[in-house]
Amino acid sequence: MTAELNPRRLAIVPFAQTGARLSGVRNGSEFGRLLPEPAGSHGVGQVFFEAFGELRRNAQGAMSTWIGLAARTTMPMVCQRCLEPVDVDIDFSREFRFVATEAQAELEDDQSEEDVLVSAPDFDLLALVEDELLMALPPSPKHQRCPRPVKLAVADKDFVVAEEVVSPFAVLGQLKTPKV
């Protein structure tokens, strides 16, 4: 069954009605919006995703359409402490309720704390994966342990200034040194 489902064109309602499941691995290059700018020497890692559909009864007794979605990948980012590249693992796991129309989605998204989306017979599940991964990116990525001493990066400006102040004396010293 899983082989017949296309995550780029997923029929949401039947997926939920049948309690279907879908999982896969996609190349990171398929997710254009995740690519770093400028493109680094290494790209986004593979994106692992899995989804399940479910019908649930709401408080009023009506059936509603739900999709659970989770994904993870590794993103090449720049460490905000040492400014060296850092691979950041990101993931999310969320559930979405689907309704029939845009108007209904807007109305219900405001009224409830649930994430409400518009159902479609050809829903792009991987675009939703991409949206969620983008939102899961850390605003300030850092190494757990920076590969180089942090002091150098933090004190960089002072370090350069100190060198400039010192260097004329260093040059004088060199001039005074008798050459043999």
Ligand SMILES: [Zn+2]
């Ligand atoms: Zn670092």
